[in-house]
Amino acid sequence: MILFVDMDEVFADTYNAHIVRYNEEFNENLTVMDCMGREVWQCVPEERQQSVHLHARTEGFFSDLEPIKDSKEVLKELSLKYDVFVASAAMQFPNSLIEKSDWLDQHYPFIHWKNRILCGSKHILNGDILIDDRSYNLENFNGRKILFTSPHNINTTGFERADNWLEIADKLL
Amino acid sequence: MILFVDMDEVFADTYNAHIVRYNEEFNENLTVMDCMGREVWQCVPEERQQSVHLHARTEGFFSDLEPIKDSKEVLKELSLKYDVFVASAAMQFPNSLIEKSDWLDQHYPFIHWKNRILCGSKHILNGDILIDDRSYNLENFNGRKILFTSPHNINTTGFERADNWLEIADKLL
Numbered sequence: 324m325i326l327f328v329d330m331d332e333v334f335a336d337t338y339n340a341h342i343v344r345y346n347e348e349f350n351e352n353l354t355v356m357d358c359m360g361r362e363v364w365q366c367v368p369e370e371r372q373q374s375v376h377l378h379a380r381t382e383g384f385f386s387d388l389e390p391i392k393d394s395k396e397v398l399k400e401l402s403l404k405y406d407v408f409v410a411s412a413a414m415q416f417p418n419s420l421i422e423k424s425d426w427l428d429q430h431y432p433f434i435h436w437k438n439r440i441l442c443g444s445k446h447i448l449n450g451d452i453l454i455d456d457r458s459y460n461l462e463n464f465n466g467r468k469i470l471f472t473s474p475h476n477i478n479t480t481g482f483e484r485a486d487n488w489l490e491i492a493d494k495l496l
Numbered sequence: 497m498i499l500f501v502d503m504d505e506v507f508a509d510t511y512n513a514h515i516v517r518y519n520e521e522f523n524e525n526l527t528v529m530d531c532m533g534r535e536v537w538q539c540v541p542e543e544r545q546q547s548v549h550l551h552a553r554t555e556g557f558f559s560d561l562e563p564i565k566d567s568k569e570v571l572k573e574l575s576l577k578y579d580v581f582v583a584s585a586a587m588q589f590p591n592s593l594i595e596k597s598d599w600l601d602q603h604y605p606f607i608h609w610k611n612r613i614l615c616g617s618k619h620i621l622n623g624d625i626l627i628d629d630r631s632y633n634l635e636n637f638n639g640r641k642i643l644f645t646s647p648h649n650i651n652t653t654g655f656e657r658a659d660n661w662l663e664i665a666d667k668l669l
Binding site: 327408418425437439442444447448450 | 598
């Protein structure tokens with residue numbers, strides 16, 4: 324069984340990294356609770372939105388991400404039962420490619436390079452299960468689709484949902 | 497119709513780049529004709545094989561590749577008729593990721609970042625046609641498989657074959 328797992332906002336905490344960088348840059352106190360149901364850039368004044376958009380093009384942004392709670396342990400267990408592939412739509416940000424590869428080596432060394440996919444869109448993936456925080460990625464996938472909860476998608480309906488990695492473990496292990 | 501196209505030895509001339517680097521390094525005159533039916537590293541004395549293996553980990557190796565004859569023109573035409581995706585098994589060489597992305601921007605800017613895939617293995621691809629120089633990539637693909645001729649695969653049998661990009665044009669345009 325082939326299991327695809329998205330990276331950003333599923334096991335790499337991009338969302339919180341945007342907030343931390345924004346707060347540092349503008350000396351603000353934005354919190355995740357302020358942002359529920361929206362993207363981080365949508366929660367800041369319009370004249371600062373471009374600055375948030377630029378985070379993903381900033382050297383080190385993807386290197387510094389925190390792993391999401393319980394993802395290491397559960398992904399390690401999942402790797403024993405499934406053919407687990409990381410599938411990240413990273414091609415928009417060429418600077419992210421090496422950072423993502425190095426980050427996986429550092430935090431998830433059990434995910435072999437053969438099982439890593441950096442792509443631009445995900446409808447070309449052929450497998451059994453996809454865990455992703457973006458409905459547009461899940462919509463075009465042929466297998467079982469699991470929406471991983473992220474602050475931006477709390478109001479999205481119509482998908483099987485997992486709120487955290489222990490719920491993923493319950494569903495798949 | 498989704499058409500996947502491998503990069504190295506299909507439209508990026510990795511094979512010849514290995515020969516050029518080897519000749520420069522050891523002041524030799526190895527030619528493509530000397531290597532027919534084999535990988536470049538198999539055509540050099542054993543004590544120099546490791547040096548050839550290291551090319552792909554050398555900064556600039558993938559930046560400097562020559563586009564293969566007629567590939568630009570034919571890929572551009574194909575992009576009008578098919579949903580063309582570049583699919584390169586690049587994850588083994590993390591240094592190649594940004595170089596491949598930049599090289600595509602430089603030589604094939606009409607291939608959008610959404611249509612670029614850097615992966616470790618290709619059996620996870622879901623589409624209609626795959627053009628590749630490696631039989632092990634074609635074997636696990638579900639659609640039409642076209643083996644693109646490279647010096648190393650001239651003795652491989654059992655696949656529809658294209659010797660050059662004009663033959664690809666004849667087949668697919």
